[in-house]
Amino acid sequence: MGLWTRVQQWRGRSRVAKVDSYMRWTLYALPVLLPAFGTLSVIGDSGLTRPWVLLLGGLFTLQGVLGITVFRRSLDHYLWKKPAPWWLLAGQGVLLVVAIVCMGITFLRYGQEYASTIGLFLWNGSLSVFGPYTLLARKIRRFVIACAAISLALGGGIVAIGGAWGPAALVAGLVFLMAMWCVSVVRMSGWMLHVMWELETAREAQARLAVAEERLRFGRDLHDVLGRNLAVIALKSELAVQLARRGSPAAVDQMTEVQRMAQDSQREVREVVRGYREADLHTELVGARGVLSAADIECRIDDTVGKALPPAVQSVLAWVVREGTTNVLRHADAGRCAVRLRVVAGTTAVLVMENNGVREPDRDPGSGSGSGLAGLRERLTVLGGTLTYEHRANMTFRLTAEVPLEGVLPADADGVYGADAAALPGKAVQGAGLVPVNGGTA
Numbered sequence: 001m002g003l004w005t006r007v008q009q010w011r012g013r014s015r016v017a018k019v020d021s022y023m024r025w026t027l028y029a030l031p032v033l034l035p036a037f038g039t040l041s042v043i044g045d046s047g048l049t050r051p052w053v054l055l056l057g058g059l060f061t062l063q064g065v066l067g068i069t070v071f072r073r074s075l076d077h078y079l080w081k082k083p084a085p086w087w088l089l090a091g092q093g094v095l096l097v098v099a100i101v102c103m104g105i106t107f108l109r110y111g112q113e114y115a116s117t118i119g120l121f122l123w124n125g126s127l128s129v130f131g132p133y134t135l136l137a138r139k140i141r142r143f144v145i146a147c148a149a150i151s152l153a154l155g156g157g158i159v160a161i162g163g164a165w166g167p168a169a170l171v172a173g174l175v176f177l178m179a180m181w182c183v184s185v186v187r188m189s190g191w192m193l194h195v196m197w198e199l200e201t202a203r204e205a206q207a208r209l210a211v212a213e214e215r216l217r218f219g220r221d222l223h224d225v226l227g228r229n230l231a232v233i234a235l236k237s238e239l240a241v242q243l244a245r246r247g248s249p250a251a252v253d254q255m256t257e258v259q260r261m262a263q264d265s266q267r268e269v270r271e272v273v274r275g276y277r278e279a280d281l282h283t284e285l286v287g288a289r290g291v292l293s294a295a296d297i298e299c300r301i302d303d304t305v306g307k308a309l310p311p312a313v314q315s316v317l318a319w320v321v322r323e324g325t326t327n328v329l330r331h332a333d334a335g336r337c338a339v340r341l342r343v344v345a346g347t348t349a350v351l352v353m354e355n356n357g358v359r360e361p362d363r364d365p366g367s368g369s370g371s372g373l374a375g376l377r378e379r380l381t382v383l384g385g386t387l388t389y390e391h392r393a394n395m396t397f398r399l400t401a402e403v404p405l406e407g408v409l410p411a412d413a414d415g416v417y418g419a420d421a422a423a424l425p426g427k428a429v430q431g432a433g434l435v436p437v438n439g440g441t442a
Helices: 003-011 015-046 051-080 086-110 115-136 140-160 165-245 250-277 281-294 311-331 372-382 423-429
Strands: 298-302 336-344 348-355 386-392 396-404
Touching: 015 051, 015 115, 015 165, 051 086, 051 115, 051 165, 086 115, 086 140, 086 165, 115 140, 115 165, 140 165, 165 250, 165 281, 165 311, 281 298, 281 311, 281 336, 311 336, 311 348, 311 372, 311 396, 372 386, 372 396
Parallel strands: 298 336
Antiparallel strands: 336 348, 348 396, 386 396
């Protein structure tokens, strides 16, 4: 996989995923890079004449490399409740004890000559152990008690092998401070990621709930319209069957009533479907602003000419707003969204939705079965309109719907699109900072 492909994949990831990767690789890299640089500095200063310092640096570097897997699985356990890597963490603890024993021998051999470098080694070695541990521990109080016990045990071990009380106390204090630092940094990083992923999940659920609510509304309307009528039709049909078997002429009257109720039901269903298909533009714009604001997306809406448009045009543009808002919530990590409606030359209504934070598409969003944009194109085509989209610079996505007003103008349209046609677009666009599209301002 090439470098440019990796860059494209990175740009296509959500903001939460980028923050997740940044925090993870920061935690992965620190325990590896700092001991490695410290070891290289020792080699540069004294060559290979300090084997115990080099061995100590190699142990801590190895611990950092192995700690990448431990950190990854610990974060997965904290975020997604995956199995905890206790055995891997125990192996890291054994490496830390071996490194501390080596560190004691190093102090005995070379004194305080490399004290600062060895302190850096110990700091990062403790991070490789206590960092994952703070993510696995359920309660901070138990973690603090366990770290205090481990620190005292390490200090006692140094005294037991002949070390002085001063270095033993220093090691115990550094290890304990490192453990507390892990609580404030590693645990806090995990907590922040957990909150961010919860918000991301909630935003996706919000979009799904909006679709589900609309389906439930349509289902309720159909049930209210058809439920009673179908029950009555079933009863009258059964009565007509019984009357027909008896040779009663009243069966014809009952079937005539069934026919009338079926026709009424058909008419009512058409009204329900028509109301479902003919969305209200103003309502959709207000709803879009509310939903996007709730998702912490700055939303600017300019619908100066919206109320002057013919009902059929308002309806189809309302569907564009609804589908565009859903796409912003589902497929982008937007920080801003602008919806602008204008009339060009008094003959064409143009709606532009533009948002940032768009991820690179895996395929053409306007193609394929079940595509929302493909469905919008079909609706616009009925009125002779068009739908276009484009991925612009700075991860910006622009959706443009154009609907001709000729043939669907209201009876009193001359007063709106005649002498004042040139004024309306200026009012709608003024101060919006729009980019020219098809010779106009979008």
